[in-house]
Amino acid sequence: MRLFALVSGTFLIFLAACGSIENTSIKLGEVTRSLFYAPQYVALEKGFFEEEGLDVELQTVWGGDKTMTALLSDGIDVALVGAETSIYVYAQDSNDYAINFAQLTQTDGTFLVAKEQQPDFEWEDLKGSSFLGQRKGGMPQMVGEFVLKQHNIDPHNDLNLSQNIDFANIPSAFASGDYDYVQLFEPTASVFEKEGNGHVVASFGEESGHVPYTVFMAKQSYMSENEDNVDAFTRAVYKAQNWVEETDPAEIAEVIQPYFEDVDLDILTSSIERYKNQGSFATDPILDEEEWNNLKDIMEEAGELPEDVPYKDLVNTEIAEEVINN
Structure with a gap:
């Protein structure tokens, strides 16, 4: 009986120890x-x-x-x-x-969002536009510039490019500001479409390939x-x-x-x-x-x-x- 009690007690202690493992x-x-x-x-x-x-x-x-x-x-x-x-x-x-x-x-996870509907959008339409970009040196901005150059657009000469807005404030700045285009992640891009504040016209992810x-x-x-x-x-x-x-x-x-x-x-x-x-x-x-x-x-x-x-x-x-x- 003593041996059984000892074994049982040891087993219970073992179970308790296992249960306490974090x-x-x-x-x-x-x-x-x-x-x-x-x-x-x-x-x-x-x-x-x-x-x-x-x-x-x-x-x-x-x-x-x-x-x-x-x-x-x-x-x-x-x-x-x-x-x-x-x-x-x-x-x-x-x-x-x-x-x-x-x-x-x-x-890339961003989409090109236009302030106005553009069912026949062409990348050439960006030239001369007011473009709200992302932070200099960050992936969204670098991929954005890479894609634009692939479409023969110089982001610093062919656009009125703004890069002075903090990442978290870009959506609200676009909605309230005088910008024609912006790069937005989901679900913000879809929210903008639903509320009529913008329209997705292209995907930077599709354009830039795997990265x-x-x-x-x-x-x-x-x-x-x-x-x-x-x-x-x-x-x-x-x-x-x-x-x-x-x-x-x-x-x-x-x-x-x-x-x-x-x-x-x-x-x-x-x-x-x-x-x-x-x-x-x-x-x-x-x-x-x-x-x-x-x-x-x-x-x-x-x-x-x-x-x-x-x-x-x-x-x-x-x-x-x-x-x-x-």
Whole structure:
């Protein structure tokens, strides 16, 4: 009896200990709150991170420079931000620069929105117009300039280009200002259409091709010291990517609506459908070399590439490849 009681007591203690095990905490900082990042919110809401033993704390940092500052100062562990920011940091001779390890979006996420309806829009129509652009050096602006130049439009000479509005204030500035065109992400573009404040006439994502637009990255030191965490994080992202790829936009919208409480469900659904149709959501976390080179071409065309950073220096695909193969 004593032996039975001892064994039973030990077993109960073991169960209690197992029950008290906590998930590993990861502080994740996103550069902005965007429907463009739908698979990330799916990973959070569907419990994919928790399944991998992670407790992911999401915060919106608002801006690429602020996001990288938070990452480099250990305010966050992982950043979701444009891959170009890792190049900027590397070029500053950082001793502990950021490594891109999992890609989330693979096209530009902005749409060209006109103040007036233009059913027969041609890119040539932009010449001489008042264009509200994005922040200089950021991916939206660089991709925008790249696409415009492909259509023989010099953004600095053929347009009345404005770049002095903060990212968060661009939609309201366009709605109230005397601008003809603007670059907008979803769901803002669809909201503008619904309210009659603008009309989508073209997609920069379709025009620019595949590019590592938004990527999860972490410092070298964090990745070397927390390899298991990064592996688990990437597995959760890949689960979410597969789920988004296989799921109807309406169901995706319902899952991520808590992150966009002020947006109607029908707008969320149509926005997700628009992104899915143009292949904006990456279907796996691998950032390939062709995409990296396309990014550098875009940066160089915009005059923002500080140096030719080798793919192997700033991109780690081993984790993503292992996740996919297993």
